[in-house]
Amino acid sequence: xxxxxxxxxxxxxxxxxxxxxxxxxxxxxxxxxxWFRQDPGKGLTSLLLIQxxxxxxxxxxxxxxxxxxxxxxxxxxxxxxxGDSATYLCAVRSYSGxxxxxxxxxxxxxxxx
Amino acid sequence: DTGxxxxxxxxxxxxxxxxxxxxxxxxxxxxxxWYRQTLGQGPEFLTYFQxxxxxxxxxxxxxxxxxxRPKGSFSTLEIQRTEQGDSAMYLCASSVVPLVPRGDxxxxxxxxxxxxx
Numbered sequence: 696x697x698x699x700x701x702x703x704x705x706x707x708x709x710x711x712x713x714x715x716x717x718x719x720x721x722x723x724x725x726x727x728x729x730w731f732r733q734d735p736g737k738g739l740t741s742l743l744l745i746q747x748x749x750x751x752x753x754x755x756x757x758x759x760x761x762x763x764x765x766x767x768x769x770x771x772x773x774x775x776x777x778g779d780s781a782t783y784l785c786a787v788r789s790y791s792g793x794x795x796x797x798x799x800x801x802x803x804x805x806x807x808x
Numbered sequence: 809d810t811g812x813x814x815x816x817x818x819x820x821x822x823x824x825x826x827x828x829x830x831x832x833x834x835x836x837x838x839x840x841x842w843y844r845q846t847l848g849q850g851p852e853f854l855t856y857f858q859x860x861x862x863x864x865x866x867x868x869x870x871x872x873x874x875x876x877r878p879k880g881s882f883s884t885l886e887i888q889r890t891e892q893g894d895s896a897m898y899l900c901a902s903s904v905v906p907l908v909p910r911g912d913x914x915x916x917x918x919x920x921x922x923x924x925x
Contacts, residue, residue: 699850727913729913729914731916736897736921737918737919738814738899738916738917738918738919739851739899739901739916740916741913741914741915741916744913784850784851786850786851786914795841795853795856795864796841796851796853796901796914797853798843798850798851798852799850800848800849800850801850
């Protein structure tokens, strides 16, 4: 059974810092990995999707990497801003393609102005 | 088509009442998923449909829960005889099958927040 762990559970940084959020998964036979952002009381917004054959994806100040063999992904946020404050969720889809996304519990990020 | 729509956004109900939620997926998406999220936790899978067929149900989906997707379009999730433990955010997502090389990401709706009092 796939399990996804996110570390740290919460993080508080001053504005302008670069930061890294970590995600690990127990079964390396994944099809893809997706990072989401969730604002309090809201739904999920997809940030980046990495296919199993890819090593990284970039979107603006965000960069996600994938090391499938070690079961790890990182989300790098450059030059953090108060508007980045949210919960960041990592989710993996196993290789069978018919299994649903499995989520971690998320990292709650606060960027202090 | 601007995304996945869920209705209502919020629902407060008394314990023992039945509630029904609706999800309208992105029109060209043939897969539809329901997840439940409680405070401080990640979303947990409940069930999913491919077109009108319900292909998988989680053990979290007790007999009081039923989901339908008539005609493979919108979906409804009904909870009968609600309990306080049912209080959560119910999230709907949709995706495309068959999987395409450019990606098969999920698109989520804004969720329905259920409070059982």
